[in-house]
Amino acid sequence: MLQNKAWASEKLHEDPDFFNRLVDIQTPEFLWVGCSDSRVPADQITGTQPGEIFVHRNVANLVLHTDLNLLSVLQYAVEVLKVKHIIVCGHYNCGGIKAALTNHSFGIINKWLRNIKDVYRIHKEEFENLESEEEIVNKLTELNVKEQVLNLAKTSIVQKAWKHEQRPHLHGWVYDLHDGIINPVIEMPAGTHIDPLYEFDNL
Numbered sequence: 001m002l003q004n005k006a007w008a009s010e011k012l013h014e015d016p017d018f019f020n021r022l023v024d025i026q027t028p029e030f031l032w033v034g035c036s037d038s039r040v041p042a043d044q045i046t047g048t049q050p051g052e053i054f055v056h057r058n059v060a061n062l063v064l065h066t067d068l069n070l071l072s073v074l075q076y077a078v079e080v081l082k083v084k085h086i087i088v089c090g091h092y093n094c095g096g097i098k099a100a101l102t103n104h105s106f107g108i109i110n111k112w113l114r115n116i117k118d119v120y121r122i123h124k125e126e127f128e129n130l131e132s133e134e135e136i137v138n139k140l141t142e143l144n145v146k147e148q149v150l151n152l153a154k155t156s157i158v159q160k161a162w163k164h165e166q167r168p169h170l171h172g173w174v175y176d177l178h179d180g181i182i183n184p185v186i187e188m189p190a191g192t193h194i195d196p197l198y199e200f201d202n203l
């Protein structure tokens, strides 16, 4: 509570209009889909201010077509806020990725992690020459981000906005806990063609 009071008065001091400006409207240009991990705060690592980034976070930054929470956030961000960019940001040393690479049962979250095991299975040949556990975890972290960006592109929500408004552009990043630096792993500009089987023709 004390921290909050100090923060609010500091913001007012820096910019007397700060709260007035944000009270009725938000116009973020970015939707962030990141990991729940406490070490990867979307606003701090991107240097963004309140009002600039719309955030959804879950374990291992997954984009699942059965996740009503993710889909609600995505639809609102794309169709109402009209974001220009969607960023899927994973991070090296992700507990969710590591857990998915084990044979241990963790309870309910097994169902969630199974989606990451599927990413491994789809890209199995890319792991053949990797030796250390760290290399395998890092590779799966990067492939998982790419797969989640592809999952965004498979949604009718994104395809409809691509067709009519040439946005949002999709970006896949991996954040490095060692140095705070973001490694871009995939860019998918609006209108990118994906496997035709996933492209809707009546949006």
Ligand code: CO
Binding pocket: 035, 036, 037, 059, 060, 091, 093, 094, 095, 096, 097
């Ligand atoms: Co994580």
